[in-house]
Amino acid sequence: MLKLQKNYSLNDLNTFGFDALAESFIEIDSRDLLVEVVEYCQSNNLPLLILGGGSNLILSDQISGLVARMLNKGIEIISQQGDQLQLKVAAGEGWHDTVVYAMSQGYFGLENLALIPGTVGAAPMQNIGAYGVELKDRVAWVEVLDTQTHQFLSLSSLDCQFSYRDSLFKSVEPGRYIITDVVFNLTRDATQLNLEYLALKDTCEALAKGSSITPYHVFDAVCQLRRQKLPDPAIIGNVGSFFKNPRVSVVEYERLKAEFPALVGFADGEGYKLAAGWLIEACGWKGKQLGAVGVYEKQALVLVNHGKGDRRQIETLAEQIRESVQQRFGVLLEVEPRFYP
Numbered sequence: 577m578l579k580l581q582k583n584y585s586l587n588d589l590n591t592f593g594f595d596a597l598a599e600s601f602i603e604i605d606s607r608d609l610l611v612e613v614v615e616y617c618q619s620n621n622l623p624l625l626i627l628g629g630g631s632n633l634i635l636s637d638q639i640s641g642l643v644a645r646m647l648n649k650g651i652e653i654i655s656q657q658g659d660q661l662q663l664k665v666a667a668g669e670g671w672h673d674t675v676v677y678a679m680s681q682g683y684f685g686l687e688n689l690a691l692i693p694g695t696v697g698a699a700p701m702q703n704i705g706a707y708g709v710e711l712k713d714r715v716a717w718v719e720v721l722d723t724q725t726h727q728f729l730s731l732s733s734l735d736c737q738f739s740y741r742d743s744l745f746k747s748v749e750p751g752r753y754i755i756t757d758v759v760f761n762l763t764r765d766a767t768q769l770n771l772e773y774l775a776l777k778d779t780c781e782a783l784a785k786g787s788s789i790t791p792y793h794v795f796d797a798v799c800q801l802r803r804q805k806l807p808d809p810a811i812i813g814n815v816g817s818f819f820k821n822p823r824v825s826v827v828e829y830e831r832l833k834a835e836f837p838a839l840v841g842f843a844d845g846e847g848y849k850l851a852a853g854w855l856i857e858a859c860g861w862k863g864k865q866l867g868a869v870g871v872y873e874k875q876a877l878v879l880v881n882h883g884k885g886d887r888r889q890i891e892t893l894a895e896q897i898r899e900s901v902q903q904r905f906g907v908l909l910e911v912e913p914r915f916y917p
């Protein structure tokens with residue numbers, strides 16, 4: 577018998593801090609329990625939401641079916657050769673705690689991704705990324721339960737179809753696979769740094785004061801940059817970037833750049849990625865409030881909950897922002913977090 581909790585409040589389990597009540601709730605700490613939960617939902621025809629840190633999720637106030645929070649734990653080295661090692665981390669481990677643990681052991685590669693909220697199991701969903709590194713650059717494979725066959729599988733980085741803030745899990749076959757563990761390729765070589773993001777390089781140089789830059793400087797610099805620009809969800813509700821940075825063709829970029837010389841964009845593959853934060857700020861939204869929700873005053877790409885906000889208010893605000901960006905620049909913004917249901 578599953579120990580389900582009825583009418584369970586998810587208020588503290590979503591970083592927007594929205595009021596949300598789950599019809600049923602359970603915490604999962606083992607693979608066996610996960611299989612039991614999936615079988616229970618399938619035989620009773622109940623929707624199942626797997627919850628990680630709730631940091632990329634926009635919930636309705638009533639959630640029917642079962643909400644299951646992944647809380648399986650464990651971090652272990654599963655292979656090593658020379659400086660290279662593979663670290664297997666359970667889905668229920670906190671993302672930032674994992675980065676801190678890896679740094680404390682001298683395992684490098686995750687430092688650019690410090691301070692991202694959420695759990696390890698949620699990270700592959702949207703292929704988290706920051707300061708020049710994406711999760712996909714560090715993933716060896718992802719271990720999952722296939723809810724169709726009830727088999728545990730290892731999906732290679734390629735199988736996961738990672739792309740910018742997207743994956744197999746998010747948009748190709750949503751709901752089919754439940755992530756149980758992620759295996760990372762890390763290194764003990766402290767000289768392999770990614771400093772391509774300019775402000776990161778500058779901050780690292782300031783921290784290193786003339787000595788050579790280490791992964792610990794990168795970690796500290798990323799924490800500093802994030803704290804300057806991004807709201808701490810423990811203090812002000814948010815889900816990080818609310819929109820993706822839109823991709824446009826070279827022709828479109830050149831047309832926009834001619835009309836708006838201050839436009840911020842970066843060459844990306846065959847086109848350009850525009851800074852959505854710049855587009856939103858240029859439409860006058862930065863720091864604006866609409867009811868209890870608003871646009872963060874230091875980073876226009878982040879929408880915030882000032883207290884009693886809810887999904888409806890966020891949807892209205894997001895729609896108004898999308899419309900004004902579309903009207904002014906002819907660019908359609910795509911929402912980044914997941915709405916459930």
Ligand code: EPU
Nearest residue numbers: 706707708816817819820821840851853854857875876877
């Ligand atoms: N900008 C503005 N006004 C703003 C915000 C940004 O003009 O209000 C311009 C600035 O010129 C800035 C440029 O946009 O130089 C880029 O801004 P920033 O470096 O803050 O990065 P971003 O493109 O806004 C992306 C990620 C962030 C990640 C940072 C750093 C997406 C959707 N967001 O934001 O990820 O931390 O780069 O790498 O790609 C997240 O996904 O939740 C997230 C926070």
